[in-house]
Amino acid sequence: MKVQSAMFYFPEEVIEHIFSFLTHHPDRNTVSTVCKAWYKIERLSRCEVFVGNCYAIRPDRAAARFPGLRSLTLKGKPHFADFDLVPPDWGGLAGPWIEAMARSCPNLEELRMKRMVVSDESLELLVHAFPNFKALVLVSCEGFSTDGLAAVARSCKSLRELDLQENEIEDRGPRWLNSFPDMCTSLVSLNFACLKGEVNLKSLERLVCRSPNLKCLRLNRAVPVETLAKIMNQCPNLEDLGTGSLLADQFSEAYVSLISALQKCKKLRSLSGFWDASPLCLLAVYPICANLTGLNLSYAPTVQGQDFINLIQHCVKLLRLWVLDSVGDKGLAVVASACKELQELRVFPSDLFAAGPATVTEEGLVAISTGCPKLNSLLYFCHSMTNSALITVSKNCPNFTRFRLCILEPRKPDPATNEPLDEGFGAVVKTCKNLRRFSISGLLTDQVFYYIGKYAKALEMLSIAFAGDTDQGMTYVLNGCKNLRKLEIRDCPFGDGALLADVTKYETMRSLWMSSCDISLRGCKALATKMPSLNVEIINEWEAEMEENLNNGVAEVISNNNNKHINNGNDERKVEKLYVYRTVGGPRTDAPDFVWTL
């Protein structure tokens, strides 16, 4: 008792100071729930806010709670939107958030968004409301154009970071690069690799000249070797470089100057780009390989065979490697022998439909696991996998935190035994106690889910496709994985029984996605009724079009909440796409007509 009351006698400043040591936002979330006083102190002193689902809370409410925030991270669309499973115009609009910030959070300096729709107008609002804006990071976003980038460039006198990763940006010309202020910029990081259009090369060179703090620069494919060489000469302190197109004639001046420029960059640790890389340009890279910690060759289908081997064998300090499967098992074997420090490996498919000969197989993966025991993060696309390989891999590398294996052909069994891959994936969850992210594929029965539920106690995100036999599979996971936050399922035979097996579980998770499964409208309605704290949304494009046809003869506007169509018939209808998430923001107000909140 005495201790409890003593806490209240701490001056607020002291508590706030203590909190300042808590940088991990889940910790800050936790302390805010202790008591009202702590809630208030915490929220007023919070600088960084992470919102994993932009619909989990209304923007105004978030802004009101954390008026002092400096950095906001937002995620919008469900992960499977990356694979075209979410229709366009689904939502994830950044506008309301930026408006709320502009109204209530004057200290905003950093905005990081993933899978959101950002308009040029929103970007303009952002930079005008926050003249001291420092960092804009957009990952897998869309809805804006190079005009929006120009606005950002023009208005941000103290812009440090402009990082565009894999966005869909409408190209309205190369003028945006001219928009950076004429005097020295404070740019530390500039990444426009995803821009598809031309770039004004002179502007780029001039920009780099007047950006003395530049550490990370990632160019797009439109930048040729000549320009790259000039740029490299300007910034010998570069640590992270994404090349443009690496196509050059061996005897060209460009190639020669590239070599000398690269050699001057003693601090270069990370390389990416390599568009159209010719073997000769790779030669230019050899001298700096020994210090590289990160290498991304996944945009360079031309880098394979002996070229790849010659390159990679120098990269002895490599921690992160992204490649295409065209490097083959042979290439991976060289990686295993050279890159002993490797922690993260991603092998992307060059042939999406597995129509050609197998490029990487389980052999490559086993070799990697044998040679690189520090491996903790894997994304591996292959034609086939065996149980014994997976068992070996998990024995060799018990430290996996992220393990994603995608066998290109759905439901493919172990080719050696013709059995499902339950035991192999089961071995991974049994040995890797720290596994947080897991994606499985191939032929799988309910058994693998039994293993996951039983052993994957640290698991936070699970992605399942074309797997399982009965509702029991999904139920194992819901019951067993205590830390599960995101569950995404496609093309599995899980029905209403599984969906409703443990409805309170969804309140402990960020979201659930189910598409092409066996759930019905009745099941979804039941879930919605039992759990009002969840938004239960079904995506149903086709019927929405029907509904519009129906209503053309009738003048009234059918709102999204009109239950006429939902209630007019058969609840046994199968639901194609379901997205369930916890929220304190109530049903979406911006849902398009094909998204029904039950």
Next chain:
Amino acid sequence: MEEMQPKLLDLIPNERGWGVTANDREMVIGGGFGVREEKKLELRLGLPGEEDWNANRKKTEGLCANVKPPFSLGLFGAPQTKQEAGLVTGEAQKIQAKADKQTSIVERKAIAHAATPPAATPLPSNSRAANAPVVGWPPVRSFRRNLASTSKTVLEPQKWASGTCAKFENSTKGLFVKINMDGVPIGRKIDLKAYDSYDKLSSAVDQLFRGLLADQRSEIGTEKNVEEKGRAIQGLLDGSGEYTLVYEDDEGDKMLVGDVPWEMFVSTAKRLRVLKSSDLSASTLRTTSRKRAATEC
């Protein structure tokens, strides 16, 4: 304008475009309960011959479109691209190269198409069939997909003129507008930017709806005529055919397609309709000349 309303109601179930009973309607729009007899013909994802995959699965087409079947159509015959599936023909190639936004539109068209009674073709026992394209599989992002497909046609090393930038494709946004046809309950979407003339648009409309219209006709119970399936929809632009193409512009007016220059049409058209020519009357449509006259007043 009043007279237009009843015409639009043609699209509403109750009229001749639909089977009379609710059950028929379900079947027209792709199943739902009571399609046991079609189960064998049901389009499903999975290796052919895997009849027992979800034998218990009550997965019928349902009103909620199953995304998979259209792409399983690739299982018929050689495992080719979406074109083989008989979806949006001609457009499929362009669509494949475009951004995922448009891929989703293809998906929507495919859904609409799949909703019609499936063709009575059994799945062949083809071991490669499983490699036919499935939506969103393998799980790679669209720009990697494009990379994978274009890397097959790896460019010849280009000469670099000094100081010039690389030119490569800018994917321009498509301009999708809805298009509905009298007698067909399922609307579609069409990309106006994919065409550069009225003739091409007209033939695209023909291809889009030909099959659907034929299915509708056979549903009503008129004489099942095999040739019906292939009958072209002609004369859309000049009033000579059974159907006429009209559009709704940005002011909400219904206009005959073909009056204004193509560019102007593309920039003002918001919606397309294929109406029965016999149902059109001069007063319900505004021609451009009359519209101009009206604004001049």
